Structure formats: structure tokens, C-alpha cells
Amino acid sequence: MDGVKEEEAAGARPAEIIRIAGSTSGPDTDWVAEEVPVALVYNGISHAVMMTTPTMLEDFAVGFSLAEGIVRSLDDIHDIEVTEGCRGGKNVNLTIASEAFWKLKEHRRSMTGRTGCGICGTESLDDAMRPTPVLPFTQTFDMEHYGRALEYLQKVETLGALTGSTHAAAWVHPDGSLAGGAEDVGR
Incomplete structure (x- = not known):
């Protein structure tokens, strides 16, 4: 669409809409955010499928891996490769340390869900409501x-x-x- 740079449109696509303005309406084109299924694959085994915007997928995979406790640090991630998946989806293939992979296999859970909230697909409320560490109060912000x-x-x-x-x-x-x-x- 006119006036939109390619980098601004990454993660979006044009869509045909009916625009309503006051008492009039008519066909128009607008931008909608893209959302595609993204499989997080650890050492060749698919662990979770999340619906996400198909940009910055390496960063998404690192953040997910750290937040979910799959890896302890960036040192546990040896390689990340994004590949095309089926039905328009993406695979994010992570090669992780053996110890992290064995831990993941022991506590495997299905994360297939409609949003990126992290609760969909958990096996129990205990899994969904894991305790979070109490951090010391060390900072104040202006x-x-x-x-x-x-x-x-x-x-x-x-x-x-x-x-x-x-x-x-x-x-x-x-x-x-x-x-x-x-x-x-x-x-």
C-alpha cells in the first residue's frame, strides 16, 4: 500500500475491509498484523507451537527458552535456525546443551495454544502457576x-x-x- 516502507510492514499484510465512517461505508484496504504458527524445536524434537508475528523469531526462541527454564543461560543454546514449516508456519530449530535437553525431555509439556500467554496446553494448574522467585528490592526509578x-x-x-x-x-x-x-x- 502507498506510503508504507517494507521495514514498517514486516509482520503485517494488507487486507480488504469495509470501512465505516459516520453514516457511510465502503470497501478499502488496511493493514493487519500477521500471526503464524511457530514450532519451537529442540534438538530435533518439537516442544511447543505458538501463534506469533513472524519477525524476530530467534529472539522469541531465546526469550521463551530462558523464561520457561528450558535453558539456564545463553551458553546452553548452541545454534538457532529458522526454517519454513508446513501450512505457512515456521520452525525455530534450537540446538541446546545435552543437560538442558534431558531436563526438557523429563518435564515435557504441550504448549499448543491460540495465544502466547504460556498457560495454554499446561497439564495442570500446578504447572501453570509455578512459583516465581522473590527478588530483593534493589532499585528505585525516577x-x-x-x-x-x-x-x-x-x-x-x-x-x-x-x-x-x-x-x-x-x-x-x-x-x-x-x-x-x-x-x-x-x-
Whole structure:
């Protein structure tokens, strides 16, 4: 569509719509966020299928692997390769350390779900509601830092600005400097 750069449209596609404005309506084209099935495959064995925006999949796989406790650190991830999957999906193939892989096989759970919430597919409420570690209170933040973070998000949320239908997150250091950010349908 006119005026949209390719990098702004990554993770989005045009869709035919009926636009309603006041008392009139008519056909139009608008942008919608893409969502595709993404299989996370560890050492050749599929572990989870999540619906995600098909961008930054390596980062998604690393974050998922760390957050789910599949790996303890980045050192446990030896390789990541994104390949085409069936029916328009993607496979994210991770080669992980043997110890992490054996731990994963012992506590395997199906994560197939309609969103990236992380609860769909758990076997029990105990699995869904795992205890989280209590972290020591070590930082206070100046409210000015939050304002800078929001300004940053507005600059990097190109997909959200285009489609109006994505989430975004930013990592802010304690001094208020911004490390990065990302956006997606359901991460």
C-alpha cells in the first residue's frame, strides 16, 4: 500500500475491509498484523507451537527458552535456525546443551495454544502457576525514566502504528537508558 516502507510492514499484510465512517461505508484496504504458527524445536524434537508475528523469531526462541527454564543461560543454546514449516508456519530449530535437553525431555509439556500467554496446553494448574522467585528490592526509578521509555516505544512501534493490534515491550536500564524493544501480536 502507498506510503508504507517494507521495514514498517514486516509482520503485517494488507487486507480488504469495509470501512465505516459516520453514516457511510465502503470497501478499502488496511493493514493487519500477521500471526503464524511457530514450532519451537529442540534438538530435533518439537516442544511447543505458538501463534506469533513472524519477525524476530530467534529472539522469541531465546526469550521463551530462558523464561520457561528450558535453558539456564545463553551458553546452553548452541545454534538457532529458522526454517519454513508446513501450512505457512515456521520452525525455530534450537540446538541446546545435552543437560538442558534431558531436563526438557523429563518435564515435557504441550504448549499448543491460540495465544502466547504460556498457560495454554499446561497439564495442570500446578504447572501453570509455578512459583516465581522473590527478588530483593534493589532499585528505585525516577519517573522521568518511564517517560523516556514511552517515547521510545512510540518510535519503535511501527507495526502497532500500522495495524493498531500489537503489543510492545522495552528493556530499560536502572539509569533510564534504553537497551531495546520489540513488538508482536502475542509475546
